[in-house]
Structure formats: structure tokens, C-alpha cells
Amino acid sequence: MPTGAPMIEFRAASYGRNGRPILSGVSLEVPEGELLVLLGRSGAGKTTLLRLVNRMLLPTAGEVRVRGRATPQWDPIRLRRDIGYVIQEGGLFPHYTAAENVALVPTLEGWDPGRVARRVDEMLRLVGLDPAELGGRRPRELSGGQRQRVGVARAMAADPAILLMDEPFGALDPVTRAELQKEFAALARKLGKTIVFVTHDVHEGLLLGSRIVLMAAGRVVADAPASQFLRIAHPEVQAFAAALDSAPPTGGAPHAGGGP
């Protein structure tokens, strides 16, 4: 891949179902190594945009290109194995231990067992979990925060170039959420992966993102570096800025309105 070419590119991408538009003509480039935050209210089309990247959905108009190739040209299995995906509540396999969850994609990719085991240890440590103590536990034997850490470790296990994260910390209590946000901000800087992070929490977006894209009703309404985002005059940006002002001044995480 030529350097400087966008890792992910939306070209006038639209998506609709049953004649109802969900995304309308989104154009966006995500360069390699960027942590892009997709901000917006529930129903703004953030998750749909994310699902266009790993071909869980195909655009009904326009195109989405990953590493220079339009998604219909990708084998979906190949494409997804190289894109880590983290969702709210983690989506961990309840019948697998934490270690087995993390080992899944490398195993499917045919890594030899010794390398998989080393990788699992490395990933669990990376997200702040002790493999000896917690690796053998099933998801139901872990706390919400621990489950979410395992979800992040699992997404990164096969060393994907891209991470897609859909409100990964949305279901956590405020204290745990603030902890994970802080740690993840440091981790993301260290790893330098291309990350698209969906959230409806403007505080979280400002904390993590190098760039913030605001969506409303299936369109991009603002796109700016995090440092300049709040200065945009668009009413939707100002609505989110107001939400930030009304948050309790604890320096920690504001209440994100409960989340879904």
C-alpha cells in the first residue's frame, strides 16, 4: 500500500433499507494510524457506517474502500480477520474462557499453538489483565470492565491493521469507564493502529480522538481535529458542547445519559 493513501475511504457512500435512507452520501478518509471518533446521537448512522467498513453491510450507493480496495472486491472473511471489532458488552463467547476468546482468530488463522499461547498472554497483559489469574475464567466470572478488556484484547489478537469500536465502554459504570478510557487512550497512542471509535459521549470523543466526525441523520455534519471541534458553529456541534458543559465538573467521565 502506498504511504499516505487512506486506510479507509468512504466515497459518497449511502445505505438504505426498505427505501428508508440510513446513510446519505458520506465521504470520509481515514489515514493510517488515525484515531477517528464518530460522534452522534442514537440513530445518527454511526454503527451503520462502521458496519460498511468490514462488509457486514454493503453500500447501496457509492463505495467504501479499505486499503485501496472497494469492499465488494474483498473476500469478507479475509477482510474481517484483518479488522478488529469491539462492541458494547464485548460480545464474548460465553462458552469460551477469556484466553480462548482471545485465541480464537489467531487459531482460525492457523498460527501454531505455542505462538497463539504467547500472543494471548501478551494481549491480556497489554489490556491490564493477569493471564494466570483471569485467563481461565469464563466471561460470566469476570466484571464488566474485565470483559471489555478481554474484548479489546480479542480484537487485537491477530494484529489487525484496523480496529472498529462501537461504544465499547458504553455499558460500564462511570468509574470503570473513566479508567478504561484513560488506559485505552494510552494504548491507542502506543499501538498506532487505524481506529474508528463510535460514541455518543462527547467527553469520551474529545478524550480519545485525534479527529472527530459528527453525524446527524445519516450525514456528516462536522469533521475537525479534536482540539478545534467545539469551535465549530454548527448547531449540532453546539448541542454536544452544551451537553459537555452540563456534565458534572469532576474531571472524570460525565454521565452519558445512561446509554442504551
Add this chain to the structure above:
Amino acid sequence: MTPTSFFIEHRHEILAATLEHLAMVTVAILGATLIAVPLGMALIERKRTRAAALAAANVLQTIPSLALFGFLIPLPWIGGIGPRTAIVALVFYALLPILRNTCVGLAGVDASVLEAAEAMGLTKGQILWRVRVPLSFSVLLAGIRTATVITIGVATIAAAIGAGGLGTFIFRGVAMVNDAVILAGAVPAALLAVVADLGLGWFERRWKVA
């Protein structure tokens, strides 16, 4: 003659009939499982066909058992008098609970787990065998348990078409107006059903995830 002395005197016959009964039920359940489980797997993403298949299995189970035996006897190949016809009827009876639980179990897996599996690049086959089947295995076993208990009961009626089994004693005892002979068939049949229910229920709980 008391039932006890009849039991003791005829223990070899009763044991043989019990084994015959068990063999009939086992073959029927294996057959029904081999039909219903793959069918349920094939219908995961075909909602309409699934509804049609469940409706058909439902109709089969609604037919009274003696009538179903009657329908099958005149048919070529599978019909006639004897255990073969009985086993075909028992398979029909066992289909519904197994198919229904297979469909419900496979479709009932947590949507976020399925989404994660798809997003991680698991193929449809890998999602089936690594996610859906292990997570719905206890539901599937519950279907097999229900089917087994039903089949043990219906198989007693199979003696009416010369299929043998414990029903032989029951029909003979009714004809002879002899309680001891009836009980020689009825007690082991009831015990078989209870033991099968408890045993399969234990197995089912062992497989329960989360």
C-alpha cells in the same frame, strides 16, 4: 397369581420385551435426530421454510398414534406388520420436539455473540459449529429428552401392529383381563420413561452454558 410372582416367573420374557422396546425407541430417536437436527441447521436462515417444516412436524404429531400405524401399514416398502412400520411411526412422532428445539436453540443464541462472531471473520460453518451448536446444545438435548419420553409411551401401542416390546404384555393382559400381565408391561414401560427423563435431564444440565 400375584403380580410379583408373575414378574419373577416371567422375568426373562419381560427383560427381552424391555430390550426390544428400548431397541425400537433408540433406533427411532437416532433416526429422528439424524433427520431433525440437520434439517434445523439447514433452516437457520430460511424462516418461511422453517415455519412450514415445523407445521408439517406438528401435523404428524397430531395424528393419533394408532391411526398413524393404520395409515402406514398399507404403504409399500415401509408398511406391513412388525417393528419396521412401528419405527417409522415413532420417528414421525419424535421429529417435532427435536426439530422445534433445534430451531429454537440455534436461533436463540445471543445476537451480540453472533454479531461478534461474524465481525471476527468466522465462516457460516464456523459460526454454526463453534458458536450456535455449543450454545444451544442443552436446548437440543431437551428436545431429544422430550421425544424419548413420548416415544417410550407410543412404542407400547406399537405392539398392536405386531412390533413387540412391552406393549405386548399390556395388550395381552387387557385381553386376558389379568392385572399381573398388564403390570408386567406397564411398570417397566413407566420406569423406562422416568429413567430416560432423569438421565437425559442430568446430561442436559451438564451441557448448559452460562
